[in-house]
Structure formats: C-alpha cells, structure tokens
Amino acid sequence: FGLKALVPLLRQDDKELSKPYDHSMTLGADLSSMIHSLGIPRDNTRHRVLDTFQSPWAETSRSEVEPTFFIPDSFVGISGVLQSPVTPPRFDSAQNDQQRVALFQDETLFYLFYKHPGTVLQELTYLELRNRNWRYHTTLRAWLTKDPLMEPEVSADGLSERGSYVFFDPQRWEKCQKDFLLFYNAIM
Amino acid sequence: TSTERYYLVFxxxxRLLQRVTSDDKIIFVFIKQLMDKGVLSDSDNFIGFVKAALELSVYSFKESDPTGEVFTAIDALSKLLIKLFILQDFAGYSRQEYLNTVFSIILLVFSNDHEEDEATFNERPYFRLLSNFLCEWATLRGHNFIKVADQKTRKELLSFDAEFYNIFASYLHSFQPFAFPGFSFAWISLLSHRMFLPVMLRLPQKAGWEKLMLLLIDLLKFLNQYTIKGKISDAVSVVYKGTLRIFLGISNDVPQFLIENHYELMNNLPISYFQLKNVILSAIPLKMLVPNPFDSDLALENITECQNPPVVFYDPVSDIQALKKPVDNYLRIPSNSLLRTIINGLYLTEYDIKGGVGFDMLTTNNKLIRAIVLHVAVEAGLENGRTSSNAVFNTKSSYYQLLFDLIHDGTIELKFQVIQVMIEQLRYPNIHTRWFIYVLRDMFVTEAWEEQRTEVQEIILRSLLERVIVHNPHTWGVSVLFTQLLNSDEVNLLELDFINNIPEIKHMFVQL
Amino acid sequence: EMPPKMVSQLESSLLNCPDSLDADSPYLYQVPLSNPHPTSIFFPSEP
Incomplete structure (x- = not known):
C-alpha cells in the first residue's frame, strides 16, 4: 500500500517488473486523439457529442449517422419544389423535364447528379452541366470546367492539354481551381 | 404449419414496405387485416407471429449477400412492431404489457440463437432491431409527440415516454455481456446509442439515471471480472477503450451525471483503472470556471463554489446499514466503544479479490468504507451550511475525529482504504473537496499520529501520486492538495526517508 | 478467468461488432425522385 508499489508503473522500460499491469488502463494514454475523434473541440465552445455518437470505437465510426431530427408539417407536401407540377416532386420524362433542370443552380445540378445515380435525373443534369461547359471526367468521377482567365496549352499529339481548370469536389462540396493535364478521351 | 403461415404473411x-411508404393507406389496411383475420387477434397468435417474423428476419440476414441490403426484413419488422404500438387501442391490456411481450419474444429468439450455435450466431440483426426501435421512437416523440393527431393517444404516449426508455433499459440489462458474451460489442453500442444514452441522461426529473447506472455498472462489473493482472485479452482491452470513450462523451455532455453518481461508479470501477477514475472524478459542472489549482496562493475559503455541497443522486446512507447508528452516534458524541463497533464492522469475513496495484486482495469492506466517508462528508457539508466553517474545519470536530480514529486504530489496509476514499472526494471546487483538502493536509503534517506518522504520510502520498502520474485529466482537488504538500513549509518531502529510499520515487518527487 | 466458450463468444462478438452504418436510421422505401434510366458506366453508381 506504499509508494514502492507504484514503481512498476514508473519503470515501463523494465518488462519483467511492469508486466502485471496494463499501462493503457493504469497510467492510461494521451486522450487528445480520442477526444478529438469524439468531436470535442479544444476551444471553449462546448457542444453535445452523444447526440451524434457513431460508435464507442473510432474504428467502427467511419460514417456519419443520422441524428434525431424533426420535420414540421409545414415542410411536408410543399408544392412546386424543384419546379415540379406534382408533389412529392418527380423527374420522369427526359423531354418534359429538361427545361425544369435548366433553371437550377450549378450546385443543385451537382447534388442531383451524385445523389440519384442510374436515373432520368442523372442523365438530365449531365446534359445541362454540359450545356454550361462543364465536362465530366470519367476517371476522377468529377466535373470540371475551363478557367476563363487562362488559355490551355495543347500537346503536340493533340491528345491532351495542360491548363488551369475549376473542379467541383463532391467530397468537400466546393469548387477549387487546379492546374491539370487533361486527356481529351477522359472527359465526356 | 402456423409458423409457415406466419412466414408467408410477414x-x-x-414486400409491401418495398413498394409503398410506411404512411401509405395500404399499410393501415394491411395491419387492420392482420388483426381482423386472426393473425394478431390474441396474445398467442401475436407471440407466434412475432417469433416467426424475427426468426425469418435473422435467417434472411444470415443468408443475404453481405455487400447488399441485409436488414430489409429486420427494418420491416421493427416498423411493424412500432406501428402496432401506435395503432392499437389498448383496451384489454397496457402499452407496457405490449412492449414487455415484444421484448420478451426478442429475448427468447435471441437467447436460443446465441446458445444454439456459436458459429452461426451474429449479433448484428438483433442490434439493428433494437437500434431501429430507438430510431422509430425518437422520430415519434419529436416535440412531445406532436405528430400524433389523436390528442388522447398523444397524451398517453407522452406520459409513457420515460417508461419506454426504462423498459428498453431493463431488457438491455438482461442482454448484458455476462449473460450473452456473443452480444457484448453490440450491447455496448446500444448502451451508448445516440438515441438512447443522451435521452436517458436528460429525461425530466432524472427519470433515466437509475437504469442507466444499472447498465454502466453491468459494464464495469464485466471489466472488473476480466481485468486480470498480467493477462488482459485483446477483446477486454477493446471493451475498456469503448467504455473510456463513452465516459468521455458523458463527461462532455452531462458532467452532472458523473458528479452525482460518482459514489456508485467508484464502488464498481476496477481498482487499477486510474485514468478512468480520473475521467469520472474530474467532471466539472457545466459553466463552472475553475481557478488554477497550481496557484500556491489559492485560498479555498474565498472561493464561492467551495461553500456549496455537491449533489449526490444515491444517498450513501442506504449502504451503511448496521453501522449507521454507531456512526451517527459517534458524530454526535465520539466514544471508544462506538469506534470499536465501527472498525469491527469494516472487516470482511472472506477475502475480496482485487487486482490492485501492489496488492491482490483486501480484507476490509471497500464499499462500506466509501459509504461512511461520503456520509461524513455530507454531514460535515450540511453542518458547514447550518452553523459555521469553524465547527467543521476543526480537528476537534467529530467529523475529523472519526476519520482520524479509523486511520489510527485500523490496520495498514484500513488506513489505505480510508485515505483512498477521502482522496476520491478531491474533485471540483465544492465543500467536500475543500473539507478533505483541509483534513488531509492536516493529517499529513500533524504529530498526533506519533509512531504511525510516516506510515500515514506515505499512504497519503502514494494515493495522491497514483492519481497524478497518469495521463490527463487530473482532478482539481488532487492537484490543489498535491501542490500544497509539495510547497509545504511544515514538511519537506525530499527529507522523507520513504521517498529517498526508492530511487524512482525520489526522482519523481525531485521532478515535481 | 473467462471460460473458453465465453472467450470465443466474446471474440466472435468483436469480429461482428456493429458499425455506424448498422446504427443508422432504418432504410425503408421512399418515393423516388426519378425513374431508373440507363446511364453511362462512368457515372457514379452509388449515391
């Protein structure tokens, strides 16, 4: 019960001496990364973390989980959403819905393109983005457009060009400008 | 067979839920037909149907392509059970009975599956089912069940809300790792589920705290049982990490829960878990600003918060039992015979196996000692408020006297236990922290121990050091007392033999 | 000490530990925004 009993905790280098004790439980560990993984900020603003708690372990917390949320009745069944004549909104006809899609902002088009794969809507948003001079890169699976301020340099063989482009990053949900070597057969 | 018919209906x-939304009229018609056509017309049918549906859903999970939708049937089952909960008129029986029946069926199917074949049992579909209940209920109860159109039903559900969670918690208690080790990790995930834990912490009038403590204690008991010196399995190590993370989350969101329940948590925390102990005891009330504990000019009597008694959710008096009378009588008028009675009552009849640092078993009743020490603190705090600080911050007070005598007349082990528990009370600024700092500092320097003085000093320093050498966090009260002792004019720590005789300890204190 | 059967059950539980996807809100039918349509194989196929 005296101080000598703590020596094995202080002598982690001595494997034989410190063997009985699991140091991760006695001395513990630096908790900063665990606290950070919980979403607990270092500054003085506190917010609840248990309401969006994904899992007790960081290793099984690889996706966000839907928290409790409430949709007031007044938000449900709003007519005319996404310029749709029906409620809830639908996009079913390539011919009829093209003009509706033309009214949306770029970000709305990106959102619909990525959120509704294998649908009429994905096709419609693809066509509209092309109309706006965006091109879809088949390997990067991202949309890009020419930086209007820079003229690209076409390669000698005519198969590619190097220039400055504006990409839309769907992970970070923002446009970003990048210098890039663009192969013509990679875009559509 | 009737089971096969239930399979067909389910x-x-x-299939229906894959084609229409869950609030489509067809859904209501289907459910009505279930009742009218005798599928769910009485409790036997209901039990048979739910049992069959669950077995089929679990089977479907096991047979599904793991990269595809594996929970289709389970998700449909949870939707059905919640719909039935909302739509029935509950004439002949209560919502409580319905829920208990549903959980009992789940437990039955689950335990058969768990016991039958370890190779094929998988916790995930059961986890998903229970998680879905929590999600569905969370959606339903939004803004005091405002989406429930019928006012009578709405009122009933509102008053049932706390009970829903407590029934869920009771069943979760049945599923605990000791009982069903194959469900352990799912169980811990459910305890900490975003739609369970924060709700239990925040139910009005702390309605969820008792059951939540039951579950946390289940977890701590499991860890305690299998934290064996020298051989902690990887799986237990992972359980520990998850537990630590959960407590960190609670400490951030609702520190008051840890503050008010620290007593029972300490009663069940594995004895060598120094960091987790610090995490629990470091909880500070939201919005409290805490002065720098390392400030050597800190005057505790001038800190407003140090006048306030901390709230205890569970009164330790309930645990003192046979010793309550002698303790309370002693606090009124100290006497040797009462002391004898109390000390004799603290010794166990069997060894208590504990994987402590430096010891493997105890002969004194750790819980009883903790109860008495906390009870003394509560009484001292009350008296401080009633009369004056002088009555309580006084070595002649019976509060001080009792603790002094227990240490003086007890074995080394009893000395250790009493001092350990006193140091547990060194938490955030409050009257108990302040009082124990006063008591322990006095006990460290007083000559009243005579030949026992160095023993007591060493035990105090050991108990403080083990809380300080661990990684952060450290409790405010421990930091304050330790700083005071390091800077003490009355005792120079570096002159103490028991420090100088151990090079590693001496080195540590020189650093400090 | 943990009995051997319990050891293997606990390890099996660790192996099958539910992750955050398992704890997500139940996935049930919602009226689709748009009908299925064959699109380029280069387009993302998962939302």
Missing amino acids: TEWV
Whole structure:
C-alpha cells in the first residue's frame, strides 16, 4: 500500500517488473486523439457529442449517422419544389423535364447528379452541366470546367492539354481551381 | 404449419414496405387485416407471429449477400412492431404489457440463437432491431409527440415516454455481456446509442439515471471480472477503450451525471483503472470556471463554489446499514466503544479479490468504507451550511475525529482504504473537496499520529501520486492538495526517508 | 478467468461488432425522385 508499489508503473522500460499491469488502463494514454475523434473541440465552445455518437470505437465510426431530427408539417407536401407540377416532386420524362433542370443552380445540378445515380435525373443534369461547359471526367468521377482567365496549352499529339481548370469536389462540396493535364478521351 | 403461415404473411409485409411508404393507406389496411383475420387477434397468435417474423428476419440476414441490403426484413419488422404500438387501442391490456411481450419474444429468439450455435450466431440483426426501435421512437416523440393527431393517444404516449426508455433499459440489462458474451460489442453500442444514452441522461426529473447506472455498472462489473493482472485479452482491452470513450462523451455532455453518481461508479470501477477514475472524478459542472489549482496562493475559503455541497443522486446512507447508528452516534458524541463497533464492522469475513496495484486482495469492506466517508462528508457539508466553517474545519470536530480514529486504530489496509476514499472526494471546487483538502493536509503534517506518522504520510502520498502520474485529466482537488504538500513549509518531502529510499520515487518527487 | 466458450463468444462478438452504418436510421422505401434510366458506366453508381 506504499509508494514502492507504484514503481512498476514508473519503470515501463523494465518488462519483467511492469508486466502485471496494463499501462493503457493504469497510467492510461494521451486522450487528445480520442477526444478529438469524439468531436470535442479544444476551444471553449462546448457542444453535445452523444447526440451524434457513431460508435464507442473510432474504428467502427467511419460514417456519419443520422441524428434525431424533426420535420414540421409545414415542410411536408410543399408544392412546386424543384419546379415540379406534382408533389412529392418527380423527374420522369427526359423531354418534359429538361427545361425544369435548366433553371437550377450549378450546385443543385451537382447534388442531383451524385445523389440519384442510374436515373432520368442523372442523365438530365449531365446534359445541362454540359450545356454550361462543364465536362465530366470519367476517371476522377468529377466535373470540371475551363478557367476563363487562362488559355490551355495543347500537346503536340493533340491528345491532351495542360491548363488551369475549376473542379467541383463532391467530397468537400466546393469548387477549387487546379492546374491539370487533361486527356481529351477522359472527359465526356 | 402456423409458423409457415406466419412466414408467408410477414414476407408479404416486407414486400409491401418495398413498394409503398410506411404512411401509405395500404399499410393501415394491411395491419387492420392482420388483426381482423386472426393473425394478431390474441396474445398467442401475436407471440407466434412475432417469433416467426424475427426468426425469418435473422435467417434472411444470415443468408443475404453481405455487400447488399441485409436488414430489409429486420427494418420491416421493427416498423411493424412500432406501428402496432401506435395503432392499437389498448383496451384489454397496457402499452407496457405490449412492449414487455415484444421484448420478451426478442429475448427468447435471441437467447436460443446465441446458445444454439456459436458459429452461426451474429449479433448484428438483433442490434439493428433494437437500434431501429430507438430510431422509430425518437422520430415519434419529436416535440412531445406532436405528430400524433389523436390528442388522447398523444397524451398517453407522452406520459409513457420515460417508461419506454426504462423498459428498453431493463431488457438491455438482461442482454448484458455476462449473460450473452456473443452480444457484448453490440450491447455496448446500444448502451451508448445516440438515441438512447443522451435521452436517458436528460429525461425530466432524472427519470433515466437509475437504469442507466444499472447498465454502466453491468459494464464495469464485466471489466472488473476480466481485468486480470498480467493477462488482459485483446477483446477486454477493446471493451475498456469503448467504455473510456463513452465516459468521455458523458463527461462532455452531462458532467452532472458523473458528479452525482460518482459514489456508485467508484464502488464498481476496477481498482487499477486510474485514468478512468480520473475521467469520472474530474467532471466539472457545466459553466463552472475553475481557478488554477497550481496557484500556491489559492485560498479555498474565498472561493464561492467551495461553500456549496455537491449533489449526490444515491444517498450513501442506504449502504451503511448496521453501522449507521454507531456512526451517527459517534458524530454526535465520539466514544471508544462506538469506534470499536465501527472498525469491527469494516472487516470482511472472506477475502475480496482485487487486482490492485501492489496488492491482490483486501480484507476490509471497500464499499462500506466509501459509504461512511461520503456520509461524513455530507454531514460535515450540511453542518458547514447550518452553523459555521469553524465547527467543521476543526480537528476537534467529530467529523475529523472519526476519520482520524479509523486511520489510527485500523490496520495498514484500513488506513489505505480510508485515505483512498477521502482522496476520491478531491474533485471540483465544492465543500467536500475543500473539507478533505483541509483534513488531509492536516493529517499529513500533524504529530498526533506519533509512531504511525510516516506510515500515514506515505499512504497519503502514494494515493495522491497514483492519481497524478497518469495521463490527463487530473482532478482539481488532487492537484490543489498535491501542490500544497509539495510547497509545504511544515514538511519537506525530499527529507522523507520513504521517498529517498526508492530511487524512482525520489526522482519523481525531485521532478515535481 | 473467462471460460473458453465465453472467450470465443466474446471474440466472435468483436469480429461482428456493429458499425455506424448498422446504427443508422432504418432504410425503408421512399418515393423516388426519378425513374431508373440507363446511364453511362462512368457515372457514379452509388449515391
């Protein structure tokens, strides 16, 4: 019960001496990364973390989980959403819905393109983005457009060009400008 | 067979939910037909149907392509059970009975599956089912069940809300790792589920705290049982990490829960878990600003918060039992015979196996000692408020005297236990922290121990050091007392033999 | 000490530990925004 009993905790280098004790439980560990993984900020603003708690372990917390949320009745069944004549909104006809899609902002088009794969809507948003001079890169699976301020340099063989482009990053949900070597057969 | 017929009906339900939304009129018609056509017309049918549906859903999970939708049937089952909960008129029986029946069926199917074949049991579909209940209920109860159109039903559900969670918690208690080790990790995930834990912490009038403590204690008991010196399995190590993370989350969101329940948590915390101990005891009330504990000019009597008694959710008096009378009588008028009675009552009749640092078993009743020490603190705090600080911050007070005598007349082990528990009370600024700092500092320097003085000093320093050498966090009260002792004019720590005789300890204190 | 059967059950539980996807809100039918349509194989196929 005296101080000598703590020596094995202080002598982690001595494997034989410190063997009985699991140091991760006695001395513990630096908790900063665990606290950070919980979403607990270092500054003085506190917010609840248990309401969006994904899992007790960081290793099984690889996706966000839907928290409790409430949709007031007044938000449900709003007519005319996404310029749709029906409620809830639908996009079913390539011919009829093209003009509706033309009214949306770029970000709305990106959102619909990525959120509704294998649908009429994905096709419609693809066509509209092309109309706006965006091109879809088949390997990067991202949309890009020419930086209007820079003229690209076409390669000698005519198969590619190097220039400055504006990409839309769907992970970070923002446009970003990048210098890039663009192969013509990679875009559509 | 009737089971096969139930399979057919349930399969129809699953298919239906893949084609229409869950608030479509067809859904109501289907459910009504279930009742009218005798599928769910009485409790036997209901039990048979739910049992069959669950077995089929679990089977479907096991047979599904793991990269595809594996929970289609389980999700449909949870939707059906919640719909039934909302739509029935509950004439002949209560919502409580319905829920208990549903959980009992789940437990039955689950335990058969768990016991039957370890190779095929998988916790995930059961986890998903229970998680879905929590999600569905969370959606339903939004803004005091405002989406429930019928006012009578709405009122009933509102008053049932706390009970829903407590029934869920009771069943979760039955599923605990000791009982069903194959469900352990799912169980811990459910305890900490975003739609369970924060709700239990925040139910009005702390309605969820008792059951939540039951579950946390289940977890701590499991860890305690299998934290064996020298051989902690990887799986237990992972359980520990998850537990630590959960407590960190609670400490951030609702520190008051840890503050008010620290007593029972300490009663069940594995004895060598120094960091987790610090995490629990470091909880500070939201919005409290805490002065720098390393400030050597800190005057505790001038800190407003140090006048306030901390709230205890569970009164330790309930645990003192046979010793309550002698303790309370002693606090009124100290006497040797009462002391004898109390000390004799603290010794166990069997060894208590504990994987402590430096010891493997105890002969004194750790819980009883903790109860008495906390009870003394509560009484001292009350008296401080009633009369004056002088009555309590006084070595002649019976509060001080009792603790002094227990240490003086007890074995080394009893000395250790009493001092350990006193140091547990060194938490955030409050009257108990302040009082124990006063008591321990006095006990460290007083000559009244005579030949026992160095023993007591060493035990105090050991108990403080083990809380300080661990990684952060450290409790405010421990930091304050330790700083005071390091800077003490009355005792120079570096002159103490028991420090100088151990090079590693001496080195540590020189650093400090 | 943990009995051997319990050891293997606990390890099996660790192996099958539910992750955050398992704890997500139940996935049930919602009226689709748009009908299925064959699109380029280069387009993302998962939302």
